[in-house]
Amino acid sequence: MDYQQLAKKIVQRAKKKGARQAEAFLEVGRQSNVRVQKGQIEDLTQSTSKGVGLRVVLKDRLGFAYSSDFEPSGIDNLVDMALKLAGAAAPDKLNGLPGGKDLGRFADPGVLFDPKVAELPGDWKIKAALEVERAARAEESRIIAFNGVGAGDFVSEVYVASTEGLSGGYSGTYVYLYAMPVASDGANLQMGYWLDYKRFLDDLESPESIGREAARRAARMLGAKRVKTQQVPVIFDPLVASSFVTNVAAAAKGNAVYQKASVLAPHQGKRLAGAHVTLVDDGLLERGLATAPFDGEGVPTRRTPILDKGVLSGFLYDAFTARKAKARTTGNATRGYSALPSIGTTNLYLEPGTKTPQQLIGEVDSGLYVTSLLGHGADPVTGALSSGANGIWIEKGELAYPVQEVTVAGNLLGMLQDLDGLGNDLQFRGGSVGAPTVRFRQLTVSGE
Amino acid sequence: MPRATASQRRAPTSQLAPPVARRAPVTSLLPQPLLERLLAVAMERGGDFAEVYVERMVSTAVVLEESRIKSAQTGLIQGVGVRVISNGRVGYAFSDDWDEPALLRAASTAAMIAQGGGSERSFPVRRAAVPSHYRVSTPLADVEVALKADLLMRADKAARGFDSRVKQVNGTYADQTRRIAVANTEGRYTEDSQDLCRLAVSVVAQGKNGEQRSGMHGGGGRVSFNHWDSFPPEGVAREAARQAVATLGAVDCAAGPQTVVLAPGWSGILLHEAVGHGLEADFIRKGTSLFAGKLGEKVASDLVTVIDDGTVSNGRGSINIDDEGNPGERKVLIENGILKGYLYDGHNAKLMGQRTTGSGRRESFKHLPLPRMTNTFLAPGDHSPEDILKEVKRGLYCATFGGGQVDITNGNFVFEVSEAYQIEDGKLGRPVKNAMLIGVGPEALKNVTRVGCDPMPDPGMGVCMKGGQRLPVGVGLPTLRIDNVTVGGTKVG
Numbered sequence: 044m045d046y047q048q049l050a051k052k053i054v055q056r057a058k059k060k061g062a063r064q065a066e067a068f069l070e071v072g073r074q075s076n077v078r079v080q081k082g083q084i085e086d087l088t089q090s091t092s093k094g095v096g097l098r099v100v101l102k103d104r105l106g107f108a109y110s111s112d113f114e115p116s117g118i119d120n121l122v123d124m125a126l127k128l129a130g131a132a133a134p135d136k137l138n139g140l141p142g143g144k145d146l147g148r149f150a151d152p153g154v155l156f157d158p159k160v161a162e163l164p165g166d167w168k169i170k171a172a173l174e175v176e177r178a179a180r181a182e183e184s185r186i187i188a189f190n191g192v193g194a195g196d197f198v199s200e201v202y203v204a205s206t207e208g209l210s211g212g213y214s215g216t217y218v219y220l221y222a223m224p225v226a227s228d229g230a231n232l233q234m235g236y237w238l239d240y241k242r243f244l245d246d247l248e249s250p251e252s253i254g255r256e257a258a259r260r261a262a263r264m265l266g267a268k269r270v271k272t273q274q275v276p277v278i279f280d281p282l283v284a285s286s287f288v289t290n291v292a293a294a295a296k297g298n299a300v301y302q303k304a305s306v307l308a309p310h311q312g313k314r315l316a317g318a319h320v321t322l323v324d325d326g327l328l329e330r331g332l333a334t335a336p337f338d339g340e341g342v343p344t345r346r347t348p349i350l351d352k353g354v355l356s357g358f359l360y361d362a363f364t365a366r367k368a369k370a371r372t373t374g375n376a377t378r379g380y381s382a383l384p385s386i387g388t389t390n391l392y393l394e395p396g397t398k399t400p401q402q403l404i405g406e407v408d409s410g411l412y413v414t415s416l417l418g419h420g421a422d423p424v425t426g427a428l429s430s431g432a433n434g435i436w437i438e439k440g441e442l443a444y445p446v447q448e449v450t451v452a453g454n455l456l457g458m459l460q461d462l463d464g465l466g467n468d469l470q471f472r473g474g475s476v477g478a479p480t481v482r483f484r485q486l487t488v489s490g491e
Numbered sequence: 492m493p494r495a496t497a498s499q500r501r502a503p504t505s506q507l508a509p510p511v512a513r514r515a516p517v518t519s520l521l522p523q524p525l526l527e528r529l530l531a532v533a534m535e536r537g538g539d540f541a542e543v544y545v546e547r548m549v550s551t552a553v554v555l556e557e558s559r560i561k562s563a564q565t566g567l568i569q570g571v572g573v574r575v576i577s578n579g580r581v582g583y584a585f586s587d588d589w590d591e592p593a594l595l596r597a598a599s600t601a602a603m604i605a606q607g608g609g610s611e612r613s614f615p616v617r618r619a620a621v622p623s624h625y626r627v628s629t630p631l632a633d634v635e636v637a638l639k640a641d642l643l644m645r646a647d648k649a650a651r652g653f654d655s656r657v658k659q660v661n662g663t664y665a666d667q668t669r670r671i672a673v674a675n676t677e678g679r680y681t682e683d684s685q686d687l688c689r690l691a692v693s694v695v696a697q698g699k700n701g702e703q704r705s706g707m708h709g710g711g712g713r714v715s716f717n718h719w720d721s722f723p724p725e726g727v728a729r730e731a732a733r734q735a736v737a738t739l740g741a742v743d744c745a746a747g748p749q750t751v752v753l754a755p756g757w758s759g760i761l762l763h764e765a766v767g768h769g770l771e772a773d774f775i776r777k778g779t780s781l782f783a784g785k786l787g788e789k790v791a792s793d794l795v796t797v798i799d800d801g802t803v804s805n806g807r808g809s810i811n812i813d814d815e816g817n818p819g820e821r822k823v824l825i826e827n828g829i830l831k832g833y834l835y836d837g838h839n840a841k842l843m844g845q846r847t848t849g850s851g852r853r854e855s856f857k858h859l860p861l862p863r864m865t866n867t868f869l870a871p872g873d874h875s876p877e878d879i880l881k882e883v884k885r886g887l888y889c890a891t892f893g894g895g896q897v898d899i900t901n902g903n904f905v906f907e908v909s910e911a912y913q914i915e916d917g918k919l920g921r922p923v924k925n926a927m928l929i930g931v932g933p934e935a936l937k938n939v940t941r942v943g944c945d946p947m948p949d950p951g952m953g954v955c956m957k958g959g960q961r962l963p964v965g966v967g968l969p970t971l972r973i974d975n976v977t978v979g980g981t982k983v984g
Contacts, residue, residue: 080777086581086859089600093587094568107564111587117567124565131636133559188777190900225779225900232781234900267901272747274983302556302659304695304703381566417896417905418927424695424705427925429979431896431905448903450929450979452746489746489929489979 046071047212050204053097056122058206062099064140066205069095070380076195079172094380097121101129105138109381140207141342141362145372149211149336149343153329159244160216161198168194171220171250178254179224183262190223190234209341218247222257228265235261238473242330267445269490270436276410277451277486278403281470283413284478288393290421290428291322291455295349296386297364299423306426306455310355316459319396322350324359326374326389333389333475339378344389347373361386392477396465400480403464405440411488412437413451426455449490458483520545526674529573530614532598534676537607538577542675545571546856548667549632555643555662563636570856573598577605579842585856616680621811622818624802625713627686632668634716639664642724646692649725653732659695673816681816687713687963689952690724694731698739706734710950712807734891734910741924744980750886751976752879755947757892759966762797763867764897764904765932770824771862772839774899781902790830791936794872797825799834801849801865807951808865808965815851815860822848836862854960861958866965872942876970879941881917887926887978888912888919902932927979935973943970
């Protein structure tokens with residue numbers, strides 16, 4: 044089936060039936076993943092899937108419908124439903140699709156598709172997953188089981204068309220490996236988690252290194268204890284730092300800003316952190332997981348600094364929110380076919396510093412190195428952040444003993460001000476958000 | 492991708508939505524001869540068991556922002572998943588294309604997991620009766636969108652009318668009409684229609700000096716649309732507004748161990764996280780849960796009896812059948828502190844020589860079933876909520892809750908307290924902000940020193956996440972006192 048044609052046909056159908064504007068967003072994908080257990084396959088899943096979302100504007104009212112049924116009757120029903128739903132929504136002069144001025148020319152995102160991933164031999168994933176498991180057990184004899192060890196890939200295609208002259212499509216590949224080993228010292232259990240997730244097979248870490256690192260992370264937590272409640276320097280490893288970065292970006296979303304429901308809203312143009320802190324959303328990052336020529340409504344993607352050398356320089360917008368805030372869309376509309384576009388990040392990362400993680404730890408007399416968090420992070424309205432934490436206590440510049448059942452708490456604004464060290468180890472671990480090791484001058488650690 | 496397990500109140504609206512069964516009703520989701528043919532193809536390489544799962548879900552969502560209906564949306568997702576089990580290994584394939592050749596291809600793909608020779612066996616299925624714990628008068632998909640939008644307009648008005656400090660009101664109404672059918676090589680064929688709806692309102696209030704606080708409330712269940720007559724949106728909205736306003740002027744939470752009293756209802760998240768996930772059979776079988784091998788042992792205070800019940804009338808987590816076609820059940824997991832049972836899906840139950848407890852659930856045909864909770868609650872005790880509070884000299888009263896998360900391996904759990912008050916000499920004092928509780932499941936339950944006589948279910952908006960799959964669940968708890976809980980906060984000393 045020619046999906047680009049189908050997207051255009053759906054748009055024409057909607058226009059013919061009375062829509063002032065219409066936009067079809069179509070996704071097609073195939074994927075496969077395998078989990079292994081004790082040297083055997085545990086389960087193997089394969090699938091193909093597809094779906095289309097149709098957004099229509101009818102007399103300034105917005106309607107949206109989606110479907111995975113591509114039969115002609117299914118498409119007819121989709122169009123009718125979207126138009127009918129527009130009738131239930133309130134008119135808003137700001138409703139509308141991105142116009143010619145926003146759409147413009149797609150930038151060149153570089154290569155998104157790896158034929159090596161698309162044509163992975165059927166047994167590659169099985170062999171890789173088995174190797175991850177074997178390496179984890181070889182690294183650490185105290186690994187007693189796994190909550191999961193696996194490998195997978197998928198290939199996706201995206202097509203979009205609209206009455207505003209938009210027409211585009213691209214396809215991309217993804218491949219991943221992960222392990223969640225459980226270590227035991229006889230009395231207690233601890234889980235480690237490590238993974239890698241890339242567009243290109245050659246960028247993917249070896250199964251052996253994934254297994255070994257996962258095992259080390261599980262075993263080093265054995266014997267973890269609580270510490271006293273206190274305020275100390277706290278270091279986030281890159282996996283944990285990336286969730287902090289996600290929290291900051293959530294408060295920079297344009298809708299939270301125009302609703303004045305963001306702790307960052309009043310601070311545009313102000314200095315919020317030291318000059319070493321630069322946080323960027325870049326939809327064109329070379330080989331990035333979220334790199335694409337256009338966003339969820341066909342607007343060309345771009346690089347948008349949120350914190351530029353410590354100054355709050357920009358917010359993230361889609362077309363509607365930008366009109367609302369009298370700004371320009373930044374190409375940050377994210378979506379799947381079953382949802383209306385909403386503001387999201389593309390490749391989001393905190394630029395690295397120059398120190399090694401060991402140097403950052405070495406400069407701390409007494410503090411906490413956090414290796415995993417529990418909970419949902421910060422409240423974008425107030426900036427309050429409170430999370431359960433696991434990690435390793437730092438004494439006199441050295442990692443001393445594992446810690447669990449504590450919380451770390453602070454506020455996004457205070458944490459940005461307090462961010463006094465950045466590692467040179469920027470990594471995108473398991474997603475499109477990247478960060479290096481990050482040190483905060485002081486956070487509250489709550490324990491005994 | 493793998494994810495840690497978590498429960499949360501806030502679900503994305505994208506997965507909830509609605510409309511109309513364009514094809515025939517559930518009785519003919521797929522014709523019986525085709526189902527049987529798919530089972531035969533699934534077993535053609537000699538598997539031990541095969542199952543066909545058919546799903547068709549129509550969802551609707553309406554969003555309110557700035558006192559207007561910003562958007563209304565509806566969607567249809569349908570597909571068929573085929574699972575084959577052979578020597579403990581699982582093969583799974585699904586198709587969202589209902590063409591017969593596409594479905595047969597999915598069955599053949601799933602069959603690849605088996606390596607035996609071909610066979611020409613047939614697998615006739617017979618319809619099994621299913622219980623009825625919810626039945627809606629009119630499918631939610633057939634209710635006019637204008638009526639759904641009206642709920643939100645009423646909520647907006649009530650929230651804004653509650654207090655002049657209310658500055659932002661956002662609301663979402665979402666429902667789904669989900670029909671499933673399950674056929675397996677044991678000859679069992681079952682089907683169910685699972686309607687579900689939810690209204691959620693969030694409010695931002697602004698106090699002096701620009702201080703902002705948010706509040707959130709909602710509810711719903713497997714109910715008919717007339718549920719909103721007895722559970723009006725105005726009440727939901729006022730509660731969200733009350734939370735936001737009540738916490739203006741809150742002081743920083745003191746960090747460190749405290750005695751906490753939990754208000755009834757939503758606080759059931761504690762049970763869900765502290766023990767529920769750790770009792771799921773997949774973790775037990777693999778030995779990765781701290782509750783593995785502890786049946787018959789004391790894991791909580793005598794006061795603690797925990798029940799998972801899929802048969803609650805109209806409950807958000809209730810199921811007539813689970814997603815393997817087995818009836819939902821009521822299970823006592825912990826009785827007076829003693830561990831009595833685990834939650835089994837069919838696959839893990841077989842591998843462990845046990846009986847399924849009707850706990851095999853999946854988000855959709857795109858997923859394998861996992862052992863999951865339904866509605867999880869704590870049996871009531873003898874103490875009046877007033878007495879429980881009166882006895883506490885100094886502590887923290889936790890009134891409303893955000894989400895929670897657990898690491899089932901070491902038992903560490905957290906849950907977020909969105910509205911809390913200091914307790915001084917048995918009375919509520921100032922509101923406290925940004926509190927979070929952290930503990931280890933069995934230790935926290937051993938520190939339960941009072942259980943109230945006021946059982947209360949949550950209002951019906953829980954979403955549980957495990958293995959990347961989101962499911963509706965219910966929780967419930969009477970007023971509860973727990974001693975020596977670590978409270979996360981920003982203030983030391």
